[in-house]
Amino acid sequence: MSDRTGAEGPRRRGRPRAEDSVGADRRSAILRSARTEFADRGYDKASVRAIARGAEVDPALVHHYFGTKERVFEAAVETALAPLRQRLGRLRAVPPEELGEQVTGFFLGVWENPDTREPLIALVRSAVNNDTAARIFRGVVSRLLLPRIAGAVDRAERELRVELAVAQLVGTALLRYVIRIEPLADADPRELVRRLAPVVQHHLLGPEEDAASPAARTPGASGASGTSVPDDGPGAGTSGLSDAADSPGAGTDRF
Numbered sequence: 001m002s003d004r005t006g007a008e009g010p011r012r013r014g015r016p017r018a019e020d021s022v023g024a025d026r027r028s029a030i031l032r033s034a035r036t037e038f039a040d041r042g043y044d045k046a047s048v049r050a051i052a053r054g055a056e057v058d059p060a061l062v063h064h065y066f067g068t069k070e071r072v073f074e075a076a077v078e079t080a081l082a083p084l085r086q087r088l089g090r091l092r093a094v095p096p097e098e099l100g101e102q103v104t105g106f107f108l109g110v111w112e113n114p115d116t117r118e119p120l121i122a123l124v125r126s127a128v129n130n131d132t133a134a135r136i137f138r139g140v141v142s143r144l145l146l147p148r149i150a151g152a153v154d155r156a157e158r159e160l161r162v163e164l165a166v167a168q169l170v171g172t173a174l175l176r177y178v179i180r181i182e183p184l185a186d187a188d189p190r191e192l193v194r195r196l197a198p199v200v201q202h203h204l205l206g207p208e209e210d211a212a213s214p215a216a217r218t219p220g221a222s223g224a225s226g227t228s229v230p231d232d233g234p235g236a237g238t239s240g241l242s243d244a245a246d247s248p249g250a251g252t253d254r255f
Helices: 018-045 048-055 059-066 069-088 096-112 114-127 131-150 158-178 189-205
Strands: none
Touching (some): 018 048, 018 114, 048 069, 059 069, 069 096, 069 114, 069 131, 096 114, 114 131, 131 158
């Protein structure tokens, strides 16, 4: 009887084959090279051959693991957003009154960490300069991030609420980390959480009647833009958020 345990033989559980580890290392190297290539040359000028050269692998391996350049970019975006995706997965356990602070803290925390910030900056720069890259980035965000926030929002127009909240945070990230406009670029991240959290909270869980009230639709009723602004009274949904960022232990999972 043959002792062979080749491709036809059973694989031992709990003991990954050596090639699995090698494959994972090669994939990681390709993604690191891809982020560098996309950042330095942009999506249009980046090539599979250059990505392979940076990873010190044959171009055929890039096609083997990812297929097209679009799929390489998509995988790079998914990997860069994985830490934020993991943190947002905890939102269902967050008390509603703390949702805005937690979402804001998780989001800015990923951008504050150099290990997660640099890949994001590289990919965002490609996305804002190329329609294909923007479409891929948008698809990943819509598929992996927005539903996790929406799962913690029990209000009408949930998708619009989540997109408005995320727009607030993405705009801040672009100005602070990519364009680097002062004084925002050097502001204390905890101060940003303190200021942004009430706005995010209002977008996510603010009173539903605000969206339908005549005051919210009438220019000048709530400021020059006509946009309804949450008050500071009881029930505004933001109580405690200003102090939360400065309390002991607050934000330790984010900064």
